Amino acid sequence: MAAAHHIPDLLLQSAIYLGVAVMAVPISKRIGLGSVLGYLLAGILIGPWGLGLIDQSETVLHFAEFGVVMMLFLIGLELELEKLLELRIPVFGMGGLQVILTAVAVFALGLAFKLDWRLSLVVGMGVAMSSTAIAMQTLSEQGVLQHPAGRSAFSVLLFQDLAVIPIMVLLLILAPGTGTGEGLHIDILAIVKAVGLVVLLILGGNYLLRPVLRYIANTGLREIFIAFALFLIIGVSILMTLVGLSMALGAFIAGLLLADSEYRQELELDIEPFKGLLLGLFFIAVGMSVNLELILQKPLFVLGLGVGFVLLKTGLLFSLAKIFRQRTADALLFSLTLSQVGEFAFVIFNSAADNNIFTTETASLLNSVVAISMLTTPLLMLGYNAFNSRRMNRKDERHDEFEVQRPVIIAGFGRFGQVITRLLNGIGMPPTVIELDPNQIELVRNFGFKAYYGDITRPDVLQAAGIENARLFVLAIDNPEDALATARYVQKHYPHVKILARARNRTFAADYVGMDIECVRETFLSSLHLGEKILRELGYSAFQAYRTTWRFRQHDENMMRETHAMMGDMQQLVTHSHRSRETLANILAKELGTESQPGDLSTGWDKKFDQD
Amino acid sequence: MSNKILIIFAHPNYESSRINKALMVAAQHNADVTFHDLYEHYPEQMIDVSVEQALMEAHDIVVLQHPLYWYSCPALMKSWIDAVLTYGWAHGEGGAALKGKSWVHAISSGGAAAVYQRMAYNQFSIAELLRPFEQTATLCGMDYLQPFLTQDVNQVTDADLQMRANQYAAWLQDLVDGNLPPAVRTAHSEQIDFLANNLAI
Numbered sequence: 066m067a068a069a070h071h072i073p074d075l076l077l078q079s080a081i082y083l084g085v086a087v088m089a090v091p092i093s094k095r096i097g098l099g100s101v102l103g104y105l106l107a108g109i110l111i112g113p114w115g116l117g118l119i120d121q122s123e124t125v126l127h128f129a130e131f132g133v134v135m136m137l138f139l140i141g142l143e144l145e146l147e148k149l150l151e152l153r154i155p156v157f158g159m160g161g162l163q164v165i166l167t168a169v170a171v172f173a174l175g176l177a178f179k180l181d182w183r184l185s186l187v188v189g190m191g192v193a194m195s196s197t198a199i200a201m202q203t204l205s206e207q208g209v210l211q212h213p214a215g216r217s218a219f220s221v222l223l224f225q226d227l228a229v230i231p232i233m234v235l236l237l238i239l240a241p242g243t244g245t246g247e248g249l250h251i252d253i254l255a256i257v258k259a260v261g262l263v264v265l266l267i268l269g270g271n272y273l274l275r276p277v278l279r280y281i282a283n284t285g286l287r288e289i290f291i292a293f294a295l296f297l298i299i300g301v302s303i304l305m306t307l308v309g310l311s312m313a314l315g316a317f318i319a320g321l322l323l324a325d326s327e328y329r330q331e332l333e334l335d336i337e338p339f340k341g342l343l344l345g346l347f348f349i350a351v352g353m354s355v356n357l358e359l360i361l362q363k364p365l366f367v368l369g370l371g372v373g374f375v376l377l378k379t380g381l382l383f384s385l386a387k388i389f390r391q392r393t394a395d396a397l398l399f400s401l402t403l404s405q406v407g408e409f410a411f412v413i414f415n416s417a418a419d420n421n422i423f424t425t426e427t428a429s430l431l432n433s434v435v436a437i438s439m440l441t442t443p444l445l446m447l448g449y450n451a452f453n454s455r456r457m458n459r460k461d462e463r464h465d466e467f468e469v470q471r472p473v474i475i476a477g478f479g480r481f482g483q484v485i486t487r488l489l490n491g492i493g494m495p496p497t498v499i500e501l502d503p504n505q506i507e508l509v510r511n512f513g514f515k516a517y518y519g520d521i522t523r524p525d526v527l528q529a530a531g532i533e534n535a536r537l538f539v540l541a542i543d544n545p546e547d548a549l550a551t552a553r554y555v556q557k558h559y560p561h562v563k564i565l566a567r568a569r570n571r572t573f574a575a576d577y578v579g580m581d582i583e584c585v586r587e588t589f590l591s592s593l594h595l596g597e598k599i600l601r602e603l604g605y606s607a608f609q610a611y612r613t614t615w616r617f618r619q620h621d622e623n624m625m626r627e628t629h630a631m632m633g634d635m636q637q638l639v640t641h642s643h644r645s646r647e648t649l650a651n652i653l654a655k656e657l658g659t660e661s662q663p664g665d666l667s668t669g670w671d672k673k674f675d676q677d
Numbered sequence: 678m679s680n681k682i683l684i685i686f687a688h689p690n691y692e693s694s695r696i697n698k699a700l701m702v703a704a705q706h707n708a709d710v711t712f713h714d715l716y717e718h719y720p721e722q723m724i725d726v727s728v729e730q731a732l733m734e735a736h737d738i739v740v741l742q743h744p745l746y747w748y749s750c751p752a753l754m755k756s757w758i759d760a761v762l763t764y765g766w767a768h769g770e771g772g773a774a775l776k777g778k779s780w781v782h783a784i785s786s787g788g789a790a791a792v793y794q795r796m797a798y799n800q801f802s803i804a805e806l807l808r809p810f811e812q813t814a815t816l817c818g819m820d821y822l823q824p825f826l827t828q829d830v831n832q833v834t835d836a837d838l839q840m841r842a843n844q845y846a847a848w849l850q851d852l853v854d855g856n857l858p859p860a861v862r863t864a865h866s867e868q869i870d871f872l873a874n875n876l877a878i
Contacts, residue, residue, distance in 0.1 A: 611723075612723060615721065615723045619725065
């Protein structure tokens with residue numbers, strides 16, 4: 066019976082971590098602090114200097130670093146080798162300059178304050194690192210991973226990952242008591258081992274990994290597939306550690322090798338939840354490692370150092386971004402995202418302490434400084450968002466004066482809106498065109514087209530454009546969410562205006578159908594048109610190709626109506642991307658199930674002639 | 678029991694046809710009449726066969742309302758006939774979906790009745806010109822009825838137009854009530870019988 070009361074530590078700790086995350090993160094998100102700060106605060110709360118529920122932050126931190134590793138695996142999966150090669154200038158240019166300049170600046174400052182040169186150098190290299198976990202999480206929460214700021218930040222982070230290797234080697238050389246010759250010896254051996262492993266990994270990945278994955282996928286056991294994915298990541302990470310490379314780098318390479326494999330999506334879906342939870346755990350562990358006692362002893366020193374590093378990094382990164390010709394807003398976002406000192410700094414400082422470059426107390430102090438700097442990022446992002454939304458609002462309030470009101474209003478003068486406008490001009494019914502991008506307006510103005518500047522999602526712009534008296538409102542803007550929101554607004558406030566919309570895809574089209582708004586999927590008809598040409602190349606006669614394509618269109622549109630009816634209320638609950646994937650899977654499965662016969666796409670014509 | 682009437686309407690630019698617009702309005706006020714505009718439903722000219730067949734099955738009398746284009750119907754209506762009246766459904770083995778239903782044309786033409794006669798401008802009577810339709814209906818086991826003609830439409834006054842629309846509405850009501858126009862069988866006209874008999878000798 067006594068055994069029943071004994072709860073394993075692991076379970077108890079898991080309960081504490083999960084519980085505190087579930088409590089803290091939603092609140093933090095709700096009040097606009099973001100999830101990262103929520104995790105960090107949760108960590109401080111349960112840590113040895115908070116409630117003291119858990120006292121082994123060190124072990125947890127090591128374990129949770131796997132979240133970062135998995136994240137890099139996923140990043141590798143998302144990225145293809147070609148894309149990576151495209152990034153070589155920002156990676157080596159921006160990333161290289163960032164690491165070197167930051168390290169040199171901190172080193173110089175250290176020397177200026179008459180500190181030990183080894184200490185200054187190690188701190189400099191540590192501070193140069195940014196937190197991949199925090200930065201990527203921030204970028205994805207801001208939705209700018211694919212934007213210039215996001216791509217640059219990613220490039221710099223990638224270089225930092227690479228830089229860890231020489232830095233770790235350098236630490237061995239710096240260690241007091243190691244002769245230069247011996248250091249060099251280790252250096253060469255390490256490099257040989259490292260290069261050997263990377264080559265082995267690439268070869269193995271190319272020739273071995275895929276057959277193995279296929280074999281495992283063919284068993285049809287999902288949990289075994291997940292187990293293998295985890296095994297792969299952990300295995301590669303261990304191998305990398307053995308030769309002194311960063312685990313994250315290994316996972317990244319593994320991901321990269323699988324980027325164009327057919328199991329990419331499955332791997333992504335399987336690893337994603339593990340990554341999310343472990344990253345959360347990582348942030349909690351960072352929160353726990355904040356040594357409140359130490360900070361309270363020298364509050365000004367620790368806080369000052371943390372904030373000082375952040376300011377220094379921000380300044381350097383911002384200047385770099387400007388040198389690489391980024392827009393001020395992008396440069397600001399980029400520099401703030403990378404302004405904290407990252408998790409690699411923990412590794413570097415602890416390893417330096419192990420090598421007797423400085424004392425454990427110093428390492429602990431430095432770790433607290435790093436944790437403090439990590440705390441600043443969510444706060445800085447809050448400030449950035451506030452600044453940005455004010456700036457955006459100020460910008461958006463401006464719009465051109467509409468000197469005439471016309472029966473047709475077209476929102477968006479991109480590839481889509483232009484064609485519509487030309488058609489309407491052709492029948493002598495010029496529309497009022499509203500466009501958000503000044504460059505686009507300038508460009509078409511050269512050809513005699515007039516588009517008005519304004520943000521269509523703003524009620525006052527709609528009003529000024531004359532929505533009150535319009536007959537038709539055409540939504541041709543690129544951003545599908547904005548389009549949908551605007552459609553909702555117009556339908557509610559101007560029910561007499563007929564709305565016609567461009568729908569990004571099937572899922573958005575389903576939303577419009579649900580709102581009783583007519584829409585056209587933006588690439589559907591053009592894909593079919595090309596499909597028709599393909600049929601012709603395959604030997605179909607012109608009319609046969611035309612009617613087969615037409616029949617397919619009917620089939621697809623019917624199916625869309627059916628799935629829409631089936632999804633019903635589910636629509637509101639899940640995100641668009643999820644739904645898109647599900648609907649597509651649904652449709653493909655359906656088509657697979659019916660095993661489409663050659664005659665399935667025949668029209669009355671074919672039936673008649675088949676049998677006559 | 679009243680008859681259900683299906684008007685299959687084909688006019689590629691009825692916007693410019695005063696008479697068809699007036700007839701269209703007249704047709705739409707009868708609850709037993711379904712007005713089905715082919716060019717409106719199929720601007721891309723591709724006909725949805727199953728929809729059309731279901732429509733046919735749900736009605737007793739099919740009225741083909743169209744202008745006379747080159748002594749026949751507009752192209753889309755011919756397409757409709759080609760695609761919808763499939764083997765095994767409308768005719769041939771097991772094709773009895775239309776058996777016992779009626780087929781009748783409502784035609785508007787620019788020329789007066791006088792030009793559609795032997796030795797006249799158009800050489801043939803309208804009944805003769807419509808023989809392919811007659812045989813089509815017959816093959817499908819349908820009764821082919823005497824058409825409703827609105828002729829000489831180029832010269833009509835507004836008052837005249839209204840009158841013809843009223844006549845059309847009344848004619849449709851007659852169809853609904855079961856007062857059908859006589860069936861036409863030009864293949865059995867006296868003249869044809871005469872020729873056939875003499876050739877046989």
